[in-house]
Amino acid sequence: MTTLTIAGALLPGHGPATTTVLVKDGRIAAIGEPPTGTVLDAEGGSVLPGFIDAHAHLLSLGESMAVLDLRDAADFPEVVRRVAARAATAAPGEWIIGRGWTPAGDPPHHHPLSQAAPDNPVLLNRFDHHGAVVNAAALRLAEVDAGTADPPGGRVLRHEGEPTGVLLETAADLVRAVIPARDAAGRRRLLRQAAAHCLRLGLTGLHDAIDDVTWIDDYRALLAEGVPMPRIFGMVRAPAEGDLAEFAGDVLTGTGDPRFALQRLRLVSDGGLAARGALFAEPYCDDPGHSGAALVTQERIREAARAVLAHGHGLTVHAIGDLANHRLLNTLEPLLADRPGHRFVVEHATVVTPGDQRRMAALGLIASVQPAHLHAATGYLLDRLGADRARHAYAFRSMLRAGVRLAHGTDFPVAPPDPMLTLHAGETRQSRSGGEPLFPAERLTRAELLHGATAEGAYMARREHDLGALTPGHRADLAVLDRDLFAADPAELPQIRVRHTLIDGIPTQ
Structure with missing residues (x-):
């Protein structure tokens, strides 16, 4: 004992x-x-x-620890200086990858990046991963030019018809697709490093987004080796095409290991709020011609819901904008009204109108929310949405009052994985440096935040009986x-x- x-x-x-x-x-x-x-x-x-993060990207965290960290770069010229320093030691043709670039002011152009690294393709992911900025070498390799059409759900920003190097939402995948993939050994090395970092922060469980089924063997191999890891509750990205009932039956199977479970399919219904990709019923205040993008059809969501219900598994759907959440509820309502105990999850549920909050509670949906995103959102939310819509964003107190269960996570590495930042943001509703709180009536108590970061994550994993x-x-x-x-x-x-x-x-x- x-x-x-x-x-x-x-x-x-x-x-x-x-x-x-x-x-x-x-x-x-x-x-x-x-x-x-x-x-x-x-x-x-x-x-x-132990803390249970309700929305994590463990492999992406490992990758963020291995690439250029740009989160503290004061401006784009500083980003360019760091890229130039990395290019000075890189082999010709070697990719330079960065993470954490935060747009400010006018969108940048690739010219400074192209001059800083003329012999190396560069891709710098936004802080929220809902886009990237790339240089000329990367555009050439991906064959993105003036004739390239915007992909569904994405935008190639242009100046006088030519790509600026700023690629929003799915447009960034045009370049990501030509980056050489990591092999299993490389992925496992990054997973090992990321897992160790999470354990140092008190994270004993992760609802982890598994975007490729080949990663599943990586988790199993590390656990078989005895590598210390948080418990993994996997949410597997649903393929864009194919029979989802067959996919769910093949992939969402028991592992026999209480440390690793494949529990849910995951779909992404809209883009990010900061990148103006989240789907809203009205246009963005600072981009009146644009109201976001739907990234998956409601029929595909319906198909996924039926597939997992048939097999007794769960579903997670990323929905940020008010229209994305409204459409999702319309789609799930007929399927879930008489299905208690399903434990379906709305990932983010960032902007939900009061009426839809009540519908979400009535359906027994779990909202997987990220209070730590408030640290950044305080700087852009009012510009994007205006005061009327913004009061329904990150409305944690209102959602609890409506009866919605809130499971707290970070979406790391979009926000750092430290649970203490979840508690700070949810209690203060300020940026990390202080300032005016954003809609302080929506604050949660420390006890409520801790409950959401522990017990609700266990409930979401169907492990409330022992975690x-x-x-x-x-x-x-x-x-x-x-x-x-x-x-x-x-x-x-x-x-x-x-x-x-x-x-x-x-x-x-």
Whole structure:
């Protein structure tokens, strides 16, 4: 038996400020009993259920750790300087990939990038991955020129008819498609690094987006090797074509491993809000000729829903704009009205009108939301939508009041995977540097945010019986913090660190 001695506050209602959690055979045996066996002293920190991220991209996180990190670049000239520095050491023809570019002001042109790296193709993904900026070498390799039509769901930005190098939404895939694919060894190396990073942050579970079925063998191989990883609840990207009933039956099968489950199909119904790709009933305020794009038909969503219901599995649909969410509800309502227990998920559910919030609750849909996106959205949301529509964005308090279950995640690496940033953003509704809160009436309490980042992720995975709570009998997936979470000032939350992460009672570091 391993005993964890906690010198700090547990979750409210779990006993006095200083208490113990007893772990036996990988499960919580008791709370508040005298210490026995091995003692792990929390040194005044809190012990919590391990965090479960409701929307993650583990391989993309690994890739973001291996490429140029542009998140802190002050402006586009700084981005160009970093690309030039990388090009100075790169072999001719070697791809230069970056992540985290944040548009500001006028859209950039590829000329500076092309001059900085004339012999290397460059692709710099936006911070939200809903587009990229590329240089001339990359455009040539992808054969994107003045005659290239905008692909469905994407836009090639142009100046006097010629591509500027800015590719929004699916247009970026024109270039991504010609980048040499990583082999299995390369993917597994990145997954290993990303998993270790997540464990250091107290993440013991991930609802992970698996965009290619070939990745499934990578997860199985790492687990077979004994690589420490969070539990993976896989949501597999549905193919654009083909029989989805057959696909779901073949792919969404039990793995026999409580650490890895393939639970749901995933579809993307619209684009991103920052890139003006999210689908709205009215045009964007700062782009009056554009109201976003539908990236999948409602018939395909209907087909996917029927396919997973037939096999007893789940469905996740990315929907950000108010029209995307409205259409999704129209599509699912006839299928789910008499199907309790389905646990279908609306991924993001960023802008949902009050009437549709009530419909979402009535259907038992889970909203997988990302409070940490508020850190960036405070800078552009009002420009995109105006005050009337923006008040329905990230409306967490209103959604809870309507009866919608909220499972919290980050969509990492769009936002950093640190759960403390989820708590900070949802409680303050400010950018990380402070400033005016965005619609403060929609704030959540720290306890509500923690519940959404633990128990609701377990519910979403159909694991509420053994994960997501400090309950005797539950698996001992735990995060031990370096201070008392409920005594910390909101401004301190981003500075809180995880001392220990345990899965089945075993420290992972």
